[in-house]
Amino acid sequence: MGVRKDLKRAKRRTDLASRTRVEVVRDEDGVVREARTPALAPRPTIGSTADLPFTNAAEAPDAVVLRRKHDNGAWQPVTAAAFAHEVTAVAKGLIAAGLEPGGRVAVMSRTRYEWTVLDFAIWAAGGQTVPIYATSSAEQVEWIVRDSDARFVVTETAENAATVTTGTARHERQPRIWQLDEAAMSDLTLLGRHLPDEEVTKRRAALTPGTTATICYTSGTTGKPKGCVLTHANLHAEAANTVELLHPIFKEVTRQVASTLLFLPLAHILGRTLQIACLMARIEIGHCPSIRPDELRPALKEFRPTFLVGVPYLFEKIHDTGRATAEKIGRGASFDRADRIGVRFGQAYLNKFLETGKGPGPALYAAWALYDLLVYRRVRKELGGRMRYAISGGSPLDRNLNLFFYAAGIIVYEGYGLTETSAAATIVPPLKPRPGTVGVPVPGTAVRIADDGEVLIKGGVVFGAYWNNPAATDAVLRDEWFATGDLGALDEDGYLTITGRKKDILVTSGGKNVSPAVLEDRLRSRPPIGQCIVVGDNRPFVAALITLDPESVAHWLTVRKLPADTPMSEVVRDPRMRADVQKAVDYANEAVSRAESVRAFTLVEGEFTEDNGLLTPSLKIKRHAVTAAYAEEIEALYGG
16 A cells, blocks of 8 residues: 555645646647647756766765676665766777767677666767667678767677677678677776876767767668667756656655666667666666566565566566466466456556545455455565556556556556657656556657647657668658657547557458557467467458467466476467467457457467567567568468
8 A cells, every 4th residue: 555655645745746737739629639748857058968977976976876786696886986987987998999079889788787887988988879789680780880880899798799790790890899798898997097087078078968879770670770869968858857757756655765677678768768867866776687587586676676667578477477376376366356356456546546536445445455465465575575666668558457566556657759759758647647548748748649640759859860861860750740650649638548550550351440559469468478460451350370478388388287398389279278368369359349359360389589580679579570471370360
């Protein structure tokens, strides 16, 4: 009950409750077509993101801004002064290596402490960061390094370094490579030891809000990735406005020193802007290199963050792990009841908080209290025991899953954005949660719905151009409005709901328009589904191609006392497995009309992965690649 009582207390603070003032614009039919939120943070006229470590060191040198995990497993605090000193040392090394103002440095690494140091060191040296996913192929690295003209690359492992070497072998001028696992930071520090600190100060002083900070390449679901040019002003608009919106309320809610464990890839803009916002607010950050549940859970229990920023996959996995644990001890049915009770309780309590309903009755309260002892407290423990709120982005989070976590005492706020919008363009206001939506415009941002339903975004967070690609830029930037390619709608209060991807809309042979996103998101939220793709374009009905999650399969075999090495070819044909998948399909179909529902599905033995070219590094499905790879299976769904 703690977090809900704390939210009530925060709501009574009128200065907090009134921080989000959304203005809506209606068309002649009274439909909301635009929503905008005034900025909470002024646009900077001087300086850059590079100044953050040095501002912190000057104002609060002893404040702990990061925690670094050492080989012995201990989390060592890093003060603002120590962080600024390390950034300076690495920046001097880059300058000594020949980095010119405006030069680009690529970083190919998983999420770790050194990534954050490098990001700020590159900026402090006057450079621009080009992130590369640690899982990228030699072909992808070749394109990004060549297109960005990065002269330096910092990799994490020998394997990463080999990928860069292979990818750039035919470049006229190969980049200089450092490797984090082979003392890259020490080497850079040693390289720049003879330079005075003033050289870094001079480079930093030359930066302005309009200076390019980073070139972030899109995932490339179709065609070559495009480099989004983001300025220091873009990053400031994102970080400063979200900090001003969220941090005062979250401090009031938790009454704890805010801290977060950063596990999102720093090659993704959401992870990057999160670290900037945390340093801006002096929120303690730790790093975890993996989002895999079996690796992330121990780190969460050790670090014990007060909040997390994640993607739906994380919350789905936590929920699935809870159910799997319950099944192992013969309490699967009990967990299912806890799930249903949690959704009902979460909705009822939310209605009461928003003053739209009476709230839970005595019987529902009693049921919640029982399952809080049996289930919900275990969920909180899995997340470290101190976590009170989370932010989810990347794709829609299933509404019922959101309500389940709300009943467990963890409020998940959804947001929506793209690389081109410096991460979040909308976010659910802290004191006005509305599960099922992705919130209202981030302060300083406006959202408009075009005549064809496409979501358009305008504001300080919107990028200025694609690198070396004016044609692509002109195709999506129209009078300062960025055309996202996503479809959505605004409600009466300016909350945005994303309904699908414009290019992914299916049109059945009967003329029915179907957005696959709703069905796919709900399917993935239920075990044993791994990945899925909904098909049906120019077909008589909608169908689905489904892969099974390996962990769910292993658990499924254990519960049924089947051999752990049972071939997947047998698992996908097992009527019991198909019955379990049908339950997930039925759940997905609850969200759509009969004409839009999945009428048939096929289970495939493989997985959609980066290695086989079916997933992007940010875990987005390459739809055209999947339909080509499984053309026979799809044809068979329709009797071909």
